[in-house]
Amino acid sequence: MEEWGLKQEALATAAPVMPELATYNTPEGRGAAAEYFASLLPYASATGDLTEWKAMSEERCEFCKSVIDDFTNLHDSGGWMDPWDLTITETTIYEQNEGYDYASVELKLAQSEAVRHDGTGGQTTHDASSETTLKLALRWNGKRWVVGEGEHS
Numbered sequence: 251m252e253e254w255g256l257k258q259e260a261l262a263t264a265a266p267v268m269p270e271l272a273t274y275n276t277p278e279g280r281g282a283a284a285e286y287f288a289s290l291l292p293y294a295s296a297t298g299d300l301t302e303w304k305a306m307s308e309e310r311c312e313f314c315k316s317v318i319d320d321f322t323n324l325h326d327s328g329g330w331m332d333p334w335d336l337t338i339t340e341t342t343i344y345e346q347n348e349g350y351d352y353a354s355v356e357l358k359l360a361q362s363e364a365v366r367h368d369g370t371g372g373q374t375t376h377d378a379s380s381e382t383t384l385k386l387a388l389r390w391n392g393k394r395w396v397v398g399e400g401e402h403s
Contacts, residue, residue: 253371260296260330268302275390277353281343283395284355284386288338291317295364296333298325306396313400328369335362339381352387352398359384 266289272282283306290303300318307314324330337360346353364376387399 253367256332256367257330260332261298263293263296263333265293265297265299265302266290272395277343277346280353280388280390280395281341281355284343284357284384284388284397285338285341287386287397288336288357288359288384292331292334292336292361292364294321295324295331295366298322298330306394308396308398311397311399313402314397324366324368329367330369331367332365334364337361351389353389355386355388357384357386358382 266286268286269282271279272286273279274282287303287306290306294300294303294317298321300321303314304318307318309315338357339360340358342356344354344356359379359382361379361382363378366374366376368374383403385401385403386397388395388397390396
């Protein structure tokens with residue numbers, strides 16, 4: 251019964267809100283969009299709701315697809331992740347080179363401990379990390395920022 255309660259708590263995780271700045275076709279807007287994209291990770295892992303993640307992911311993005319596949323498989327098998335915190339400690343917005351559609355944003359992230367439930371009573375604990383790096387290549391598609399490449403290390 252405790253597992254059921256933990257799952258219900260995870261499924262009730264509030265979706266992050268996209269900041270207005272992320273809707274602007276500016277370097278600052280690109281940075282805000284990258285931060286918003288990263289903030290979707292804890293939400294999607296807890297709820298299985300990948301709607302906004304998919305909307306911001308281009309088909310060519312292998313990193314994006316790996317997250318989609320992982321969280322879809324987890325939730326389809328009855329699993330979930332307990333809510334966890336992701337803190338963006340630094341954002342570097344790189345200049346967009348002339349003639350290129352994509353421009354990079356690098357995020358330094360810290361995360362709390364995360365517990366992954368497999369849906370059969372098993373669980374894996376991921377230790378808190380003091381700092382990891384998420385590099386994203388974004389482009390403005392005429393309506394919004396989308397991610398064409400990503401790398402988490």
